[in-house]
Amino acid sequence: MPKRGKKYLQAKSTIDTQKRYEFADAVESAIKASYAKFDETVDVSVRLGVDPRHADQMVRGTVVLPHGLGKEVKVLVFAKGEKEAEAKEAGADFVGNEDLIEKIQGGWFGFDKAVATPDMMGAVGKIGRVLGPRGLMPNAKTGTVTFEVAKAVQELKAGKIDFRVEKAGIVHAPMGKVSFGTDKIVQNISAFLETIVRLKPSSSKGTYLKGIAISTTMGPGIKIDAAVVKDLVK
Known part of the structure; x- marks a missing residue:
């Protein structure tokens, strides 16, 4: 296992790795834990209850984030x-x-x-x-x-992004910059998850949203309570 730097370990010490955070709390904690000298990107990872090996369970789509990505797209x-x-x-x-x-x-x-x-x-x-x-x-x-x-x-x-579930059943996507602040990042995540939920394959059985985590470019991952997604995407 690679050795982590002091700044990363210090940032990780502020996170409860066993806890499932509320969305706003998770985003706020990720922003506070950001320590890089540049404006880090906030990323979200969603583990889905699908088997991408089957064509009818492939989750792929696009979404225009309400606040964009915070960078010029050529x-x-x-x-x-x-x-x-x-x-x-x-x-x-x-x-x-x-x-x-x-x-x-x-x-x-x-x-x-x-x-x-x-x-x-x-x-x-x-x-x-x-x-x-x-x-x-x-x-x-x-x-x-x-x-x-x-x-x-x-x-x-x-700020339109496209995403596709990987072989392991996980979707990764950028949600903007640390400088956006909590509210804008939460709104971007909400738009993204609304799209993910809407694209649920009819052949997917059981729990669809199995796990959600966010992190900044250099920071530790923070687990989010998937149960609150229903309220977030109403």
Whole structure:
């Protein structure tokens, strides 16, 4: 087991690792336990009662966080013609088609999210092997393969995130920055969990939300009482 630093151990000493915290208390405790010199990200992890090996129990979706992520999101759009102009007007940072594909083939990845119109996917597929592992490949399921490029760009800029349950049945997602304060982080978590609950597979039996924990980039994990989620997401 890796050795932990003094600051981490000090932060962990302020947390009751056996306790299941209320949401607001958990967020407040995570913020107080933050010790890094930079503005740490607050992350949430949710353990679901699903078996992702079965297609009908795959949980995947998107949500626009009400307070965003607290960072500038650089959006690239693969489009041509009037859709290229629409993307530029919507605030996309990079817009193009074959020129951008060639640039990426050359090793450039100066963007955070990518959007493509359906008619561009044949060409974009050429770089799928380099975009896919980086989580940058446009996908219709996350709303990033669409002719509604303006809407897609605006949502990504506003803090839209996509998530997918891992093999272990856990979903991880960022919820904003420590500097947001307790209220904004709680509201972001609420929006995220509302979406998770709404996406519950009909084939999932038993307890769906098995465990929830939050942490900052460098800080210890704090367990949240999943029973209070019903009240939070009403």
